[in-house]
Amino acid sequence: MKKLTIIKIGGNVIDDERTLSQFLSSFAKIGGNKILVHGGGKIATQLSSQLGFETKMVDGRRITDAETLKVATMVYAGWINKSITAALNSKNCESIGLCGADLLLIPSEKRKKTNVDYGFVGEVLESKINTKFLELILTNNIVPVVAPITSDYTGQLLNTNADTIASALAVALSTLYEVKLIYSFEKDGVLNGEKVIGVINPSVYDLLKKEKIITDGMIPKLDNAFLSIRKGVKEVVITNSSQILNQNAGTRITN
């Protein structure tokens, strides 16, 4: 099976021009087939506030009303996506900027209302991912750069979690490739105090949660990572965006 590296970069990396540029230089050097999934960062929130829109949050999640969706699409699928793609092309890394709506690459559906209506937020239909097109462009050594905007079958654009997109792509493509999924961000990995935890397996994970060493935002990331591995992804690594070429850096998630 051919190898495929899928890397997700987080918002803090995107917000810092120099860190982003260094990351992209490293990314361009990764051998073989690869996909870059990027998040949003603060630019969308800043733009919304410049436009006088209030960002509504419930339980740490942004509520995506029609205006927020427009801003997210403009910033994620427009400015960030095309800036990254143009930069990669200038580094001899032949790239194409896409979002989940292109070719219905990542079909999704609007999150159902429960007690909270999150608005125009997409839930990825993992089994419907357009692996055929991804395989076509990967076979031609083209690198997809994927923005966290998707659409449903009616053409409604939906704001979608970038971590989820990265893991959904990893799972869907693990039928065709040996997939390594890297979550890269501003930290060195999953930390215990200041020390990077080298490997986390399910029993270590339970312990770390029990001892409150792993909390908050890291839990959904790790839950996602374990789920991806159970669904066929070969390897998941959580590491610093400056260390993606270092095979020994970061935290490795294993079964």
Add this chain to the structure above:
Amino acid sequence: MKKLTIIKIGGNVIDDERTLSQFLSSFAKIGGNKILVHGGGKIATQLSSQLGFETKMVDGRRITDAETLKVATMVYAGWINKSITAALNSKNCESIGLCGADLLLIPSEKRKKTNVDYGFVGEVLESKINTKFLELILTNNIVPVVAPITSDYTGQLLNTNADTIASALAVALSTLYEVKLIYSFEKDGVLNGEKVIGVINPSVYDLLKKEKIITDGMIPKLDNAFLSIRKGVKEVVITNSSQILNQNAGTRITN
């Protein structure tokens, strides 16, 4: 030679939701390979003014400073491009939203300063167009939807005239396809008073210009059209966006 239809829609069509939706339904019905190139419309100007940026114009051309470029990229390559692509996909027209920066599809260079510095404006390098990738996706019956943003070889994004992009794509692809280029907008064609002029050849064109029947914004459009035909494009038509399925509507440009 296989046939290819390239359609450019203008800003006024994009600004009117109902007209745009009707256009997209017609576009989805066009048989064979096709490409859609879209302009910007008023949304970018509106967004700039909401953000408190002043739109600077010289000789009817917008000056693209860094902020204007960011807004143009967000609006054209983000919101408009992905909204159109998602809508086409929902109409069973398998589409991919791109700009000229993707895969250096349409390499360009920053317009040289003369007496006016137009800022981040791209001049298309027609001979460098990535026809290989376009052929790859057209062969797979995928429809490219192209936003008028390009980049140079250093990764600098550039705001680029959509009419020029449409004709440059038409010329570059005429080595591989029999290309029909349609400029569609809110008018019924090139008008003499209220009557559509059915055919314009070079000598008719000279006469119409001399009699001031053709003026202003239509001249660069027609110059572009004649140039495209001299460079190998089979047919150029200027017509109403609601009439693209009507073979007899609009104005035909011939040699």
